[in-house]
Amino acid sequence: MTTTSGEFALLDETWSSVTPPAARRMLIAAAAAFSVRGYHATTTRDIAAQAGMSPAAVYIHYRSKEELLFQISRIGHATSLAVLTGVSEVDPAGRLAAAVRAFASWHAEYHTTARVVQYELSALTPEHLTEVVELRRRIEAAVRDMISDGVAAGAFDVPDVRGATLAVLSLCIDVARWYRPTGHRTPAEIGDLYADLVLRMVGAA
Amino acid sequence: MTTTSGEFALLDETWSSVTPPAARRMLIAAAAAFSVRGYHATTTRDIAAQAGMSPAAVYIHYRSKEELLFQISRIGHATSLAVLTGVSEVDPAGRLAAAVRAFASWHAEYHTTARVVQYELSALTPEHLTEVVELRRRIEAAVRDMISDGVAAGAFDVPDVRGATLAVLSLCIDVARWYRPTGHRTPAEIGDLYADLVLRMVGAA
DNA sequence: CTTAGACCTAAGCAACCGCTTAGTATGGAG
DNA sequence: CTCCATACTAAGCGGTTGCTTAGGTCTAAG
Numbered sequence: 266m267t268t269t270s271g272e273f274a275l276l277d278e279t280w281s282s283v284t285p286p287a288a289r290r291m292l293i294a295a296a297a298a299f300s301v302r303g304y305h306a307t308t309t310r311d312i313a314a315q316a317g318m319s320p321a322a323v324y325i326h327y328r329s330k331e332e333l334l335f336q337i338s339r340i341g342h343a344t345s346l347a348v349l350t351g352v353s354e355v356d357p358a359g360r361l362a363a364a365v366r367a368f369a370s371w372h373a374e375y376h377t378t379a380r381v382v383q384y385e386l387s388a389l390t391p392e393h394l395t396e397v398v399e400l401r402r403r404i405e406a407a408v409r410d411m412i413s414d415g416v417a418a419g420a421f422d423v424p425d426v427r428g429a430t431l432a433v434l435s436l437c438i439d440v441a442r443w444y445r446p447t448g449h450r451t452p453a454e455i456g457d458l459y460a461d462l463v464l465r466m467v468g469a470a
Numbered sequence: 471m472t473t474t475s476g477e478f479a480l481l482d483e484t485w486s487s488v489t490p491p492a493a494r495r496m497l498i499a500a501a502a503a504f505s506v507r508g509y510h511a512t513t514t515r516d517i518a519a520q521a522g523m524s525p526a527a528v529y530i531h532y533r534s535k536e537e538l539l540f541q542i543s544r545i546g547h548a549t550s551l552a553v554l555t556g557v558s559e560v561d562p563a564g565r566l567a568a569a570v571r572a573f574a575s576w577h578a579e580y581h582t583t584a585r586v587v588q589y590e591l592s593a594l595t596p597e598h599l600t601e602v603v604e605l606r607r608r609i610e611a612a613v614r615d616m617i618s619d620g621v622a623a624g625a626f627d628v629p630d631v632r633g634a635t636l637a638v639l640s641l642c643i644d645v646a647r648w649y650r651p652t653g654h655r656t657p658a659e660i661g662d663l664y665a666d667l668v669l670r671m672v673g674a675a
Numbered sequence: 676c677t678t679a680g681a682c683c684t685a686a687g688c689a690a691c692c693g694c695t696t697a698g699t700a701t702g703g704a705g
Numbered sequence: 706c707t708c709c710a711t712a713c714t715a716a717g718c719g720g721t722t723g724c725t726t727a728g729g730t731c732t733a734a735g
Binding site: 301302303305306383384387388424425428429431432435436438439440442443450458459461462465466468 | 506589634664666671
């Protein structure tokens with residue numbers, strides 16, 4: 266486990282499915298630029314310069330600037346869904362805690378990608394947005410199921426399951442907004458803090 | 471109490487300090503446009519059209535597009551700080567609950583303004599950002615004081631006061647991201663839900 | 676060496692951006 | 706009436722945008 270890639274060493278292959286290498290470099294450059302300046306404030310010249318290529322090189326691999334955004338959003342949503350549902354614990358409290366720990370710390374560790382994922386939805390075309398919204402629906406359903414399983418097992422005390430689901434997701438997602446690598450909390454510490462707070466919110470014994 | 475202005479009827483004078491009326495109409499049009507499309511995706515022509523004036527009319531009342539953003543951000547931050555600190559309760563749990571209820575429901579009721587306040591900070595000039603960051607510091611300090619007062623009085627069980635402050639503010643702020651007026655929760659209901667969740671987070675008896 | 680094809684660049688186009696300039700309409704004071 | 710300040714618009718300027726086109730360079734098979 267290195268300090269830069271943290272506990273997501275295996276997932277640092279976020280972009281490994283993107284080929285050829287030049288297309289991957291372009292995506293990574295676009296994600297970095299979008300996360301710092303926002304989609305609309307980023308020019309195709311910015312992206313190309315950061316990837317070390319000419320502005321026209323963008324269009325060898327992607328149809329448009331928006332397609333770059335879509336690929337980042339699609340892969341980022343799929344990765345965060347995998348992180349959330351990839352926990353192995355079986356008891357309700359341990360399972361929810363592990364999922365929140367992983368999901369929250371992913372939003373810190375990969376705050377660059379997460380910011381694009383969470384705050385640039387409105388720049389997607391309607392067709393691309395539809396595809397991404399389906400992934401978001403599955404993320405929400407995963408959290409809701411974990412909470413209602415705990416309620417059914419008598420492990421949680423939750424008067425409003427949908428409200429609690431909303432709050433848990435909201436809390437984790439917002440990490441992408443405020444997190445700074447220079448802050449004095451590591452992604453793992455944020456994960457631990459949030460797992461504890463969420464167990465208190467659902468009234469776990 | 472009307473359904474549209476909710477419990478913030480008196481505060482619906484958010485922009486009442488802005489004169490003359492044409493300047494106020496321009497600010498409101500800009501806030502609406504920025505909240506829907508984002509600062510960088512909004513053109514001065516969009517703003518002027520929504521205010522029913524010509525593009526040049528923007529520059530009668532404001533030096534630049536960025537100054538419109540700054541005024542929205544400054545007034546919005548000041549208003550949300552007033553909402554947060556305007557609670558009258560004295561006991562720690564009641565005071566924190568009332569503050570969270572007011573702050574969270576403000577972010578729903580005025581989600582248009584709140585979105586600009588929370589998500590367009592990076593478009594401000596360094597000088598304007600400095601002024602707004604000072605208001606944000608006071609907002610954070612207000613929440614932190616409420617939590618540490620409760621800890622000192624033995625009413626809360628909080629192992630990490632700064633971490634809890636971060637989470638409480640984060641939860642309320644993120645309402646501006648997900649809230650939709652067409653949703654089935656009213657701003658007041660969101661405030662009640664969040665006040666309960668926050669009391670659980672701080673371990674109030 | 677020739678050739679095909681993948682990959683990339685230099686140059687630039689049409690459209691659009693924030694903002695400016697020059698001028699018009701209005702209404703109150705003298 | 707004249708004069709002037711205020712509030713606005715029509716037109717457009719210089720610069721930037723996303724994206725295209727035409728052409729160059731590299732690798733590897735024949």
